Amino acid sequence: MRFIPFLLFWLCLKTTTAMAVGEKDSVVHIPFGKNNVIQYHLNSGTWDVLFNGKLVITGAYFTYKGEKEITSTEIGPGKRRAVIESSKYSGGIIEWYHDDMHIKQVFSAEVGKNYFTTRLIVEGKHVAAGYSSPLTGARIVLESTGDNRALAVPFDNDMWARFDAQPIQQANFTSSEVLALYNNVNYQGLVIGSLSHDIWKTGITVKAIDAKSAALTAFGGLADNKITHDNIFHGKVIEDDTICTSPYILVGLYDDWRNGMEEYAAANKGNKAQGIAKWEKPTPIGWNSWGALQTKLTIGKAKDVVDFFSDSCKGFRTADSSLFIDLDSYWDNMVKGGLDGDIRQLKEFVTYCKSKGFKPGIYWAPFVDWGKSDRKMEGSTYSYTQAWTRQNGLPVDMDGALALDPTHPGTKARIAWCLNHFKKLGFEMIKIDFLGHGALESDHFYDPAVTTGMQAYHMGMKFIDSVLDNKMLIYAAISPTMATAHYVHMRRIACDAFSAIDNTEYTLNSTGYGWWQSHLYNFVDADHVVFNKESEGANRARLASALVTGTLITGDNYAEKGPWSKTAMRLLQNKQLLEVIKDGRSFRPVDANTGNKGVNVFIKKVGIKTYVAVFNFTNNPLKYTLSLTRFGLDPSTKLMVTELFSGNNTNWSDTIELTVPPSDAMIYSY
Missing domain, CATH: 2.70.98.60 (alpha-galactosidase from lactobacil brevis)
Structure with a gap:
């Protein structure tokens, strides 16, 4: 409508x-x-x-x-x-x-x-x-x-x-x-x-x-x-x-x-036509380097990660038998002299990734200036100082970077120059970050017809889509919740989350109360899932947080062997778990009364199958007493349910009692 x-x-x-x-x-x-x-x-x-x-x-x-x-x-x-x-x-x-x-x-x-x-x-x-x-x-x-x-x-x-x-x-x-x-x-x-x-x-x-x-x-x-x-x-x-x-x-x-x-x-x-073509392919899953490698990203480590998934984790694939391997910030460790310099290692990664049947991804922030100095903008005759967004006469410094005016010709030229390089290199996914910088109000914008931050943001995002021309999966990280939906396929539900149980709780605050965004975007995801050296329970909870959000991007350093590698081979290849995200939709909250904390109980119906996820973010066992009426069922219903992590079967009827171990999660299906 x-x-x-x-x-x-x-x-x-x-x-x-x-x-x-x-x-x-x-x-x-x-x-x-x-x-x-x-x-x-x-x-x-x-x-x-x-x-x-x-x-x-x-x-x-x-x-x-x-x-x-x-x-x-x-x-x-x-x-x-x-x-x-x-x-x-x-x-x-x-x-x-x-x-x-x-x-x-x-x-x-x-x-x-x-x-x-x-x-x-x-x-x-x-x-x-x-x-x-x-x-x-x-x-x-x-x-x-x-x-x-x-x-x-x-x-x-x-x-x-x-x-x-x-x-x-x-x-x-x-x-x-x-x-x-x-x-x-x-x-x-x-x-x-x-x-x-x-x-x-x-x-x-x-x-x-x-x-x-x-x-x-x-x-x-x-x-x-x-x-x-x-x-x-x-x-x-x-x-x-x-x-x-x-x-x-x-x-x-x-x-x-x-x-x-x-x-x-x-x-x-x-209410508005989507700026990009609808994503018609299967639910995206893959790996992102910011989970663990971060600043230590190199061509050798990136190829080792590709080898891990190619050789040791063959069951972790999209429904069309591929994976997105996404290089986050510090991919420029692989280039010398900028994108118009020596980019042979970046080309090597793209070629190697595709040779294994995977889809290479890259990262960029279109509306920020990390350098914060007076220098020429890439692909432009303008300097960064000319394109800075200003409030009360001063450049806006947010998250450690200065905001750029999306309506400025220097900003647009830089966007076109960089994105066209990524397209020519053969990347099939791009994670765009710090998009909120483009939505800030300004003393004035370069384009005199633009008077508000959202008008500027709309212009900037529309321009990004026009340059990418439906050649990539577009994934938004930090971004305005509502205004971004028409310009990207996929959005991170929250901010950075890694392996600890409190990271899982934080993520499930956003998923628990913002699950409805999966009806706005093609997909939302729970950020990179990192197992690290956490307990088995914490790893189950972190993985489950991604499954209830709707997609699965993992993030450990699979260039090295460690407990996270064995966890990945066990959990990421579980077909019943991967089946949970086949439809790409988020679970709903069952109880939404946790204030600013994570939601504990979720439900999702897919056809004739129903999934129920239960989380414990505490250091003590947590007991839940739930009536089947909370799942929309008659209390006289009798169910045979399967817990997906353990494979154990149990019977449910009327009122059910569940005990979740400390820092753990369970996912049931019936």
Whole structure:
């Protein structure tokens, strides 16, 4: 579903301008979904939402902050211009005329869907604004009592950011792009999120009222040092010099909030055509050098790793019998004098990798300057200093690198020069990193038509895709969560994770609360899986964290023999374990009430088969008592289940009790 074109289409449909309902009290009723309705109070400028006859949202209004701040509660009664009716779509428009400005709040919905979208459009002279909210100051009331949660979603996966499922009565935060309010016992919940990421950074603020309700505002204009890494205000938005449009905000209530998050992801995916061709090949699996080799990467060690998988780990393959062997940062140890210098070793690696039937990969960061000095940009007549992104007049230093303006011709020339070299060398995968540097706000961008960080990011990512021309698997590492999906095939779910059990716990915080991204990207993965010298249990847990995320990239130093080699030969060649990721989808959380910690219990259904994964991140045995109803089954069901690591069979019925050893994991199938 693509909302922007449909809205233009709707205006051509038959409309009715008479108030069919609520004329006496000046209330406009806009129905949507199954027995749901938006009630717009024209006199007060506020609106409520009833889902299935129950009041869930009350007192919402709009806020616009341009040269002046305007709210719908202050500028007097609005009027309904139209309620658009058709067999498939419905919606409504409320409009105002104020100080030479034409203001419209647009509501739209697809018949049969339990969500609607809303946006604010301000037309006139001098209407550029860095803040626009079609949903301000709403009181959200959940019907369910008990374990109600508010989920904070980070803007990106940088600096080991975490999701946080806070008890509603403690909530006081700003979530990035999307927010869920839900009950962990019966799964009922509300999902509110942005469907547009090319212009605005969207925030959803929530502040507790009590254990069942909270105050909420969804707005375009999020720019925060901790959340988005910005030290200046969000750029001002203007289209055609006369229009400022807020983000599209989706609002939906669901019997299962997990369905809502997946539908939100799917709506985002359908709202814009993917910039690259869909990945039609099997789920990617392979190896990445940053897991263990890191700065010690050499041509000899890279070839030894290829030999390990070719000779000693033949069962670890994609469904089309290949592997991705990815050289991460410090692949330049293999070149002398840069990519236009002596690249014979890099060519040798590519040739050797392909001779074994594997696919060579490489790493690059398109929007950063690690050198931080005044020198010529590769493939360009510009210097790096000319292309630096600046905030308050100063270059932006983040993660140890300076940010580059994606709209600058020097940045573009450098991207084209480097990526074309990688293509000519024969690489079939590229891991692109530190992409968030390209989404930073700036005092000004080289392209005067670009005024916001997300516009610049969109331009930069679109250019990368045009240069790569669908010749590689594109894997995003550190990157904005929502805005990256249309430009890459695969995204790392979190930040760097290695072998220790706390790394597994950290990863499963992001997978447990961000699993829905596998409905947004072709694949998400748990970063390089490193076994090292950890216990067997910790190794099982680390591998399981990748399997529940959906793909498998390993990362030990297989150029040398060690306990990790034997672990890899045993675990990575287990056909039943590899079968878990055949569909490339993430598991869902069973319980999502762990705050900012990792989720412990996951479930995934693939056809007639169901997988359940259970984790223990502690140093003591952990006992779980679970009803089959948590898996969507009748408690009278009797199951024969297999634990995949051990191969042991057991029977489940009604209430099951599981004990997971310290720092360990189990995966069951039935």
